[in-house]
Amino acid sequence: MDEVALLQNYLVVGAFLFGIGLVGFFSRRNMIVIFLSAEMMLQGVSVSLVAWGRFHNNWGGQMLVIFILTVAACEAAIALAVVLTLFHKGGSLDIALWQQLREDNQPAYVDHEVPEGDDAEKRWPRLTPSGIEPEPDLEDLTHRAHV
């Protein structure tokens, strides 16, 4: 495999890692998961740094990655401590609890409750059963799995 193709592969992997991290960072509300997503973005960047370092025959990339790992370790300690404190204060890991920095005249973001009461009355379309009708699972009928 030539050097350019190797670099491209590495870069693609790094970009994927970074992208997954970014999407996770935007979409998740659990602080620990957000933190993990951030770490993932960091690793994506580290992979591309290593790739570039190898490509250029320059140890700077590798060195920087080691450095990033060190910093990330420290940062993890601090971040987890902060998360722990926030959890103690808020009683939840949900990031949406912490919106105090918004402007005074901005409405707070509130979760829209998923309507629950109507479920029983709702008629769900049913496929015509085929074969032997299975025993209805009572547990499954009365209890809706948590989202």
Add this chain to the structure above:
Amino acid sequence: MSGSIPFLLILIPSLPLAAAVITAVFGRSMLKENSHRPIIVALVGSFMASLLLLSQVHHRSASSEGVGWETTIDLWNWVRIDDALATPAAAQPVPEQGMAALPPALPFRIDVTLRADALTSIMLSMVTFVASLVAIYASGYMHGDRGYWRFFSYIGLFVFSMTMLVSVSNFVLLYVFWEAVGLCSYLLIGFWYEKPEAAAAGKKAFLVNRVGDFGFALALFFIWTTYGTLNFHDAEGIAGILGQTRLAQPEVYVGGGIATAICLLLMLGACGKSAQFPLHVWLPDAMEGPTPVSALIHAATMVTAGVYMVTRCTPLFMMSPTAQTVVALIGFTTACIGGVIAMTQTDLKRVLAYSTISQLGYMFLGLGVATLGGITAGMFHLFTHAFFKALLFLGAGSVMHSMGGVIDMRRFGGLRRLMPTTHWTFLFGCLALAGVIPFAGFWSKDAILAAVYERGHEEALFYWLYWGGVVIAFLTATYTFRAFFLTFYGDERVPHEAGHHAHESPPAMTFPLIVLAVCSLLVGAYFEFTHGFAEFIAHTPSLAYEAMHAHAGAHDSASHVLIGAIGTVVALAGIGVAAFLYLGDPTEVMALRRLLSPLYWLSHGKLFFDQIYDVLFVWPLRMLAQISYWIDRNVIDALVDLVGRIPLVLAAGLRSLQSGMVQFYALAMVWGIVVLIATLLIWPALGASWK
């Protein structure tokens, strides 16, 4: 002993200053009820030094010839600005004097220089003497006051300023200490600042004085541009305004319109400080201050600063006969106004205040005569007046002290048995003020009237002023003894505020009264018979002016005796009228009051000066202030607020971005980076296409 004059000159002001600083720093925490001690020690020390200085100056002056005797000490140079003014013609030295020609531009310099001459040493002795006695008196009078230390600190500061005022040798420094005594006056009038009347009176005194000081400042500007220096004495080859070089050559003084303008503006300053018409309105209100202050500042010393200044500037006034006539007329008008208003006032201190105004008017009348006799008589009256007016005020304070703060003569009476010492000393003061032979006031007032009368030979105006002066002397005797009889004679009445206080004042207060009473009896006669005062003061360089001696006519001793006789008769008549009206049955007073009801109304209303000034100056200024306030609130503030709202409006859109959601911020950041990178990528392409 010759070397001690500089030492004494520095010592006299520094002692009160040091004491004032000590009292101000340690008074509250350590000295407390002993705050009077450093001040009294310093003032007595200053007085002793002044006496030494006086004797030395007297010794030197007696042997001097020509344009008098003076000595100056340069302490330091305060300001020096080179090439400040193109040399005016009047600043060029006289060729005969052999002085080098001046450069084309003169430096502006303020030298801190003290001077000793006859006028200064007399003023220093008088100020420190009265101040020492008043400080001793105040240690009894102010006893128990919360601001005891503050009071004495102010007194020390005042004496420092006043002694500096009379001993500096530069117009700017004169102005500085002129303001400093004004400040002390303000602080002491408003000493009981929690009392609204006292605070208002202090403010009024300060503002009215400001009008006069404005004129004084303009006069200084004129003097500077005309003569190119502000020093009294010759310094660094530039002939001082009142220096030996110039005095020996009177023709180098500038005459005409400029001289008149300078003198009238100086007189405006003197009017403010010495409470002359039309700026006399502050002095009666100044009686809101503690009585020792009224005695020291508003009767004996500070208000005479104007008289001192005009006397000091005699050579300038000599160049403008118009200004001299104005001085005489202002003095006469003020004497009339003061005398008329004092007739009907019911507040003992206020009677004395108007009498002070009236007597200051006499002094200016004397100065306006513009002969050596007139000016020395004016200064002589200043000197004797200081003793008996301080005495009268301190006596009034003693009455006030024992009456529990009541000073309205309608509420007490017949106090002669309760307060024998105050009664007798007050009587001495009244006799001196009324001008009864042989008390001090007789000699000085007589000297002024004689000078006015002699000038009347040349100008008919002064003849009329003389007779006017005689009438005022009659008024003086009447209102003085009216106050005396109302306070000390008749049925014994004591206001309920007095409580168990109604007795003679403590020795600390009666001792100064006795000393001053003796002085009121003796100083006039002593100086009259030794001819010491006029001769001594004529050795002041300003007064040893050649042109003045030409003015002085032959001393007409026959008419002098006649004038003295008229004065005595008038004074006795005034006392007689007062005795007739106010001893015993008050029906005559009532009858007279009905007979002269318009006059009574005018006099009792203080000729309505306050109301007239209210309408003419205070209300328009208030309205202007209201309008300015409105404009400030509604136009200027509105503009500023408008500018302040612009960012607010601009920010309203951006505010919605601040949602407080962490993910949103992260998204914004990523979008920002995306936009930046996109720009970086696209921009060179765009730039290349444009090229």
